[in-house]
Amino acid sequence: MDKLNLRRELISARASLTPxxxxxxxxxxxxxxxxxxWAQMAGLVACYWSIGTEPDTHGLVFALWKHGTTVMLPVLREDNDLDWAVYDGPDTLAPGRFGVPEPVDTRRGIDAIRTAALVIVPALAVDRLSGVRLGRGGGSYDRALSRVGPNVPTVALLHEGELRDDVPAxxxxxxxxxxxxxxxxTSLK
Structure with missing residues (x-):
């Protein structure tokens, strides 16, 4: 299955999930x-603020922050690359591009993700053999993941049925x- 049709199938399946x-x-x-x-010991975590039917990260971000972890969230740039800013509580978010909440903190730059001890990313699906993730198609997270060191845990959050054998790469x-x-x-790669 090609990426476009697989995205449609997965988005449709997510739309059928109940609250x-x-x-x-x-x-x-x-x-x-x-x-x-590795999550409990991570002092700096790069995560994302979920929207729509993505696996919800609001409680996760808040729990990490309350535990004393510094959490960076993405700020979508005009070129669709990701800048990063620190989350400092629920009152420190404001609508960004496309209305997605972003931290109002100082931007740390696209390379700030290199300093994270844990990186949590969105995905519509992940291939259980290769670990390749299927995103929304903008390439923002592929660019961000290319900056992460090989020994830093990278984690995609998925609904049931989204860990698959057929993710095109x-x-x-x-x-x-x-x-x-x-x-x-599930450990991959």
Whole structure:
């Protein structure tokens, strides 16, 4: 299946999830992630502020922040690359490009992700064999992941059925090390 049709299929499946399923998925994913030693020890985490039917990260970001972790969230630039700024509580977000909440903190630059001890990224699907993730098609996270060191855990958050064997890959696609679904953690690559 090509990327465009797979994206359509996955977005349609997400649209059928009930609010109860979305809440339950978010809780299970958050608990699984926070249970990992590499998440508990990470002093600086790059994450994202979920929108729509993405696995919800609002509670995760808040929990990491309350634990004392510095959390950077992306700021979408005009060229669709990602700048980074620090989250400092729920009152420090403002609508950015396309209305997605972004931190109002000082921009740290596109290379700030290099300093993260853990990187959490959105995905519509992840290939269980190669770790290649399927995003929304803008390439923002592939560019960001290309800046992350090889030993830094990279994690995609998914709903059930989004860890697959058929994710198409192109040379610019960057794999992740782990996928977390509501049923648990999967190590990739």
């Amino acid at each position: 109860e399923q979305l809440r339950s998925n978010a809780t299970n994913i958050r608990e699984t992630l926070l249970d990992q030693p 192109e040379p610019h696609d960057r794999p992740v090390h782990f996928a977390i679904t509501p049923v648990g953690l």
